[in-house]
Amino acid sequence: MKHSRKLAGLATAGALAVSTLLFAPEAAAIDHEVWTADGDPGGVAWFTEHGDYVYACDMEADGWAVGLDVYWNGGSYTLSAGGSGNCDLADASEAGHNLPENAYINFRVYLHKDGTPYAYQRTAQWYNDN
Template sequence: MKRSRKLAGLVSAGVLTTTALLGAPEAAAIDHEVQTADPDPGGVAWFTEHGDYVYVCDQEPDGWAVGLDVYWNGGSYTLSAGGSGNCDLADASESGHDLPENAYINFRVYLHKSGTPYAYQRTAQWYNDN
């Protein structure tokens, strides 16, 4: 099940904390980060290997939403958050979101709005060994 929440309501059980973005994962818990390619990044994605936590957050009140495609050999899913301060998250406990261990996982973060599906996209590939 996809969960979308306002950042202020995202703090829970030590997984998330208040940092530069209220509700962003703790710096120590973040294994990887990628931001959209625009000059003042409007979107950011984080990946925490232990538990397969994946977050995508909209950082700018600019009318664009941020999307994240997560894909690997044999599977994929997409997250999206619109409106400054909103995030979407997924973790291994959700059906279809348990990422394979000892495998490369691909991430594509981008901004989108009607008529412009993949603006300022940036891709990253990380090895999931937890």
């Protein structure tokens, strides 16, 4: 079961990066992030290894939604969220979302809307050792 969450509130200023400041997941520290490739990134994916937390977050109210394909040798799933500040979350407790340990996990983040899939896509690969 996927969860859609509206991330509200601002973190305290300080040493946090602006990107993390506005929309960072509250429950867990972020190990990795990848942004869409548009000039003013409209989407971001965050991955926290411990617990396999994966977030796909829409960063702008621009009519585009963010999509995220997560795939590895032997499995895959997709997340999607639309509307500024909305995120789709998956974690290890959900069937089909427990990522393999000591393996590379691939992430493809992109923007999409009717008739335009996979716009401004960017990929990343991270090693999951937790």
